[in-house]
Amino acid sequence: METNFNPTRKRKTNVANVLLTFSRLFVGVLFIFSGFIKANDPTGFGYKLQEYFHVFHLDSLNDYSTWIAILICGFEIMAGAFLLLGLYKKTVAWSLLLLIIFFTFLTFYSAFFEVVTSCGCFGDAIPLTPWQSFIKDLILFVFILIIFSNRNRITPLLRKGALRSIVATIIVLFAFGIGVYTYYFLPFIDFLPYKEGNNIPALMVLPEGKQGDVYEYIYEIKNKRTGEAKKVTDKEYMAGIWEDENWEVVGEPSSRLVQKGYQIPIPDLLISDADGNDVTQEIITNPYYNFIVVSTYADKLSTADIIALDRINTTIRDLSTDFNIRAVLLTASSAQVANSLNEEMDLMLEMFYADAVPLKSMVRSNPGVLLLQNGVVIKKWSKITFPSKEELEKQYLAK
Template identity: 85%
Template sequence: METNFTPTTRQRASVIDVLLTFSRIFVGTLFVFSGLVKANDPTGFGYKLQEYFHVFHLDYLNDYSTWIAVVICGLEIIMGAFLLLGFYRKNVAWGLLLLILFFTFLTFYSAFFEVVTSCGCFGDAIPLTPWQSFIKDLILLVFIVIIFRYRERIRPLFTKGTAKSVIATLVILLSFGIGIYTVYFLPFIDFLPYKEGNNIPELMVLPEGKQGDVYEHIYEIKNKATGESRKVTDKEYMNGIWEDENWEVIGEPTSRLVKKGYQIPIPDLLISDAEGNDVTEEILTNPYYNFIVVSTYADKLNTADIIALDRINTTIRDLSTDYNLRAVLLTSSSSQVAMKLNEEMDLVLETFYADAIPLKSMVRSNPGVLLLQNGVVIKKWSKITFPSKEELEKEYLAK
C-alpha cells in the first residue's frame, strides 16, 4: 500500500535530516579535535587523570594513567571519525551517549565540589575551567541525544564492505598510533611554557605593564563597647576604622579574588641544591650550553629508562672533555634516591632538586633532556630521541 506524505511530513523529515547532519558534523569534528589535541600530549592528559583518580580514591591506577589516556584519546578520535563517516551508527551512538553522560557527571562534580581546577578536555592547548567544561558537555549532550534519537537515519559515506573495512582499520591504527608515538617521541606541538625558543627567566616574572590577580581582604571586627561584630573590606578598614580604638580585629583576615590578572606562565620553578640553597638563577642564566636532564621521579626509572639515562650520561661526559658546557640532573625525588642513582651510574651530571609540577611540564619524558643557553630552550629530547655526540657537535656545539 502506498504511503502518502503530506508537505508537513516531508518538511519535518527534511528538518530532522538537516539537524542530524549538523549534529554529526559538530559532534564528530569536536570529538576528533579534542582527541587529537590530547593525543598530542597523552602524558600530560595522564597527569590530569591522576587528579581524578585521587578524587575518587583510584590512586592504584596512577602508574597506568598515560596508557589509559592513550586509549581514551584514541576512542574519542575513532568515535568522532566514525560518526562523520557514518560507520557503525548504532554502536557509535550508544558510545557517544554513554561517554557524554559520564563526562557531564565528571565535570559537574569537579565544578560543584571544586576538586579539579581544569578538566583537560582540550589538553594544554585550550584550558577550560570545570564550569566551562560542564556547559560544553551540556551542549554536546543535546546534539548527541539528537544523534541517538535518529541514529537509524544515518547513512555511511562508503557502503562497500572492503572500502569500509580498510578505512575503519586505518582510522583505528592512526587514532591509537598518534598517542603511542607522542608518548615516546614528545608532542608534535608543545603548548607548555618550556617549549623550544622560550626564554624561561622572562616567563617567571610579571611583564612590565601587566597586572597580576587583585585580591580583597576581609576583616571581621568587633565593637568593644556594644559587642557588635561585622565584616569590612581592607579599604573600609583603612578608611578610619583602624584608628578607632572601639573596634578590634577578630581572627585572621580572609582573601577574595576581585579581578583575574595576568598569569605568569612559570610561577613555580625553584631549583635548589642538596642543602636547600636556591640556585635557580645560576642554572637558568648560564651563558654556555646547559644540558638539563629531567627525571621527575628518579625512583620510578625502569630498566629501559636506566639504559637511556646511561646513554645520555655517557654522551654528555664525552662532550664535556672538548666543550665548555654544564650538565645537571633535575629531580623531585629525595636526595637519598639521587645519591644512590649517582653512585650506581657514576653520573657526570650535577644533581639539583625541584618540585614535580614544573618538572612534568619541562619535558614529557622520564628521563628527558633540555638544551639551554642564557635561559632559552634551544632543543628538547625524549629518552629515545636524544642524539649522539657527533650529531650534537654538528648541530649545536661546533657552530
C-alpha cells in the first residue's frame, strides 16, 4: 500500500511552524511591551514625536502630538495582542509589515542624518540611540517577514463568535484607554529624574568618584616662519609646542568626545526671577513644604486648564493661612505672559522662570504640581489629581 508520507516535507513544515510561532511570540510581546512603555507616558512620547515633526516640517501637528502618541501606542499594544491570539491575521500581518517598513526608514533617516538623538521606542525606560533603534527594527523586520509570509498558517486561539468579539473589544479599550488614563492621571511608573522620592539637588551634581565625559581638544596651528599648518591634540600642544614661538593657534579649538562618562540626571535646571537672578538653590532646597506649580507654556492653557489652575491656587492660598509653606509657579513663558496670567487670576504663587526642557520632565501635566521639602520630591499631581485642602492637611502638612 503506497503512502504520500514525505519526511523531508514534514521537517520543513515543522521548522516553518516553529519559526512562525517564535516570530509571533517575539514580535507580539515586543510590540505590547513597547506600546505599554510609551503609553505609560504618552506626553513624553508626544514630545519625541514633535522632534520628528520638526525634521519633516510638520510642526502644525505639534498641538496633536500627545493624541497621536496615544493612537500609536494603542495600535502597537492591539497589534501585538491580536498577533499572539491569531486574530485578524491578514490585517495584522499587513499592518505590521507596513509599520516596520515605515519605522525602519525613520530610524535609519534619524541615525544617518543625526537629526534625532533618541528614537523614544521604549520611552525613557530604555533609551536607545538611533543606530541601536535601526538595528532593532532590522531584526524585527526579519521576524515580521516570516509572519507575513506564513500569515495563512496562523490559527486563531478563539473561534469566531461572541467570545472573540468580547476579547477583541476589551483589548482595543485597554490598548487605547491606558494612554488616555496616564495622560490625565500621570504615568504609572515615573522614569524621569524628578520622580517621587528623588533628591533634586543631589541629582544636579557629579557624585564623588564619578567621572564625566572626557573630551579631546584639537588645535589648528600654523608655523609663522615656514607657513606650515597642522592639527594637534591638546596633549600634543601642551607637551611643548606651546613654548615654541614659531607656532601660533589659528581660530578656535574643536572638541571630540573620547570617553562617555557619568551623565548627571538633572544638568539643565536653572530657575531665575523676573530680573534674571539665579534662585535655583533657594527654591529647591527650601526646608519647609514647597509647592512647585509647573505651567510650561502658560500661554497655551485651555479653559479647563485655567479652571484647574484656579482650583490649585485657591487650595494653596487656603493652606497658607494655617501652615508655613511656599508656593511658586515655574513657567517657560515670557514675563509678560506670566504677569498677564497673574493679573487675570489673582495668583498667590510667586512667579519664576525656567527652560521648557526641565519643566517638561518635572511633571507631565500643564499645569502640574510637585510638593518638595529639603529638595526631595514628596508627591506629584496632575491638574486633575491635585487633592483638596483637607486631604493635603491630613496626609502631609498636619504630620
